[in-house]
Amino acid sequence: MPPFITVALCTHNHVDRIKRTLADLAQLQPPVKPWEFLVIDNGCADGTSELLAEMAWRPAGVAVRVVREENLGLSNARNRALQEAHGEYLLFMDDDETPDPAWLVVYEQAMLEHQPDALGGRIEVLFEDGERPDWLQDELLGFLGKLDHGEARWLTERTTPIFGGNFAFRLSVFDRIGNFDARLGRQGSANNGGEDTEIYRRLLEHGCRVRWVPGAIIQHRIQTPKLRRDYFLDLHFRQGRMEGARKRGNLSRVPPRYLVPQILRAYGQAIALRLKKGSAHSLRQEMNAAYFTGYVVGWMKDPI
Known part of the structure; x- marks a missing residue:
């Protein structure tokens, strides 16, 4: 059977x-x-x-x-x-x-x-x-x-x-x-x-x-x-990189301007929270910054 x-x-x-x-x-x-x-x-x-x-x-x-x-x-x-x-x-x-x-x-x-x-x-x-x-x-x-x-x-x-x-x-x-x-x-x-x-x-x-x-x-x-903090950061960097390349498609490899304030905001929030509450509370925001960094790298460098 x-x-x-x-x-x-x-x-x-x-x-x-x-x-x-x-x-x-x-x-x-x-x-x-x-x-x-x-x-x-x-x-x-x-x-x-x-x-x-x-x-x-x-x-x-x-x-x-x-x-x-x-x-x-x-x-x-x-x-x-x-x-x-x-x-x-x-x-x-x-x-x-x-x-x-x-x-x-x-x-x-x-x-x-x-x-x-x-x-x-x-x-x-x-x-x-x-x-x-x-x-x-x-x-x-x-x-x-x-x-x-x-x-x-x-x-x-x-x-x-x-x-x-x-x-x-x-x-x-x-x-x-x-x-x-x-x-x-x-x-x-x-x-x-x-x-x-x-x-x-x-x-x-x-x-x-x-x-x-x-x-x-x-x-x-x-x-x-x-368990390492860099595991979570690397995971989000790679995810951003894949999504950046896919979003770009056949467009120019120059990243769009709207990404600049998003990246600055992500890094600013991560730094501010780490200074205020310490590294035990800031990883989620750091992951956001890693994602946007990967997104830009994928947009500029990676094939679809």
């Missing part, structure tokens, strides 16, 4: 993280219908491939496949999952996450009851090996993947996206909306993003039915010693 759900995990050189993720699969409550577990080895060279070749981690009674994708990039790995999946629904998770035991069961119930085109679930942030830094304000947790849209409902607005660490699609929907944009998303150590919110916008533009499933909970494990 073909699986109803394909759970796909895409990984690149995170052997230290994926060990726990694979071990945590044993706690999952089995859904009613068959499911399969698909791992996309995205050019791993750190021992991940050898770990995946072992048998001990594989959940009992579940079809498991490991496929290697040499084209580096999270979107490339997800697109490979689209080709390889056998399920009616394709559910994505990341290699540094621990699903709630009822995760699969809750998703299956929502799929059977509502028959949506796509679904998203709640993501919590777990600081697994240290204390949360003082400068990491609540408003920044969304950039670490935290997501909560409240009660179960249909999502119809761009302001309520679903995130790649915990979203699912009816596999046939990609025939309508197209695959993941390979220009977006992490590529090796490059701190890119935006592929999940971009495909959510496409879902809405094509009139797809997107269901919010708050009971399908994932814990995104954060390795606290690796």
Whole structure:
């Protein structure tokens, strides 16, 4: 019998993280219908491939496949999952996450009851090996993947996206909306993003039915010693750079004048807040300044 759900995990050189993720699969409550577990080895060279070749981690009674994708990039790995999946629904998770035991069961119930085109679930942030830094304000947790849209409902607005660490699609929907944009998303150590919110916008533009499933909970494990302010700044610089190049299109590479006051305002607010309240309170404004800096650089230098 073909699986109803394909759970796909895409990984690149995170052997230290994926060990726990694979071990945590044993706690999952089995859904009613068959499911399969698909791992996309995205050019791993750190021992991940050898770990995946072992048998001990594989959940009992579940079809498991490991496929290697040499084209580096999270979107490339997800697109490979689209080709390889056998399920009616394709559910994505990341290699540094621990699903709630009822995760699969809750998703299956929502799929059977509502028959949506796509679904998203709640993501919590777990600081697994240290204390949360003082400068990491609540408003920044969304950039670490935290997501909560409240009660179960249909999502119809761009302001309520679903995130790649915990979203699912009816596999046939990609025939309508197209695959993941390979220009977006992490590529090796490059701190890119935006592929999940971009495909959510496409879902809405094509009139797809997107269901919010708050009971399908994932814990995104954060390795606290690796948290750095420059991670957030680099993320926004890169995002601005991509959007600046796209906005420019075929126009002149000379940035428009309206960007000048926006940049000055962003830097002014960041400096003022840092002087007034200290660095523990100014990072969000500094991220805005990094975004506008990247926007200008992308406008002037980058191809579309």
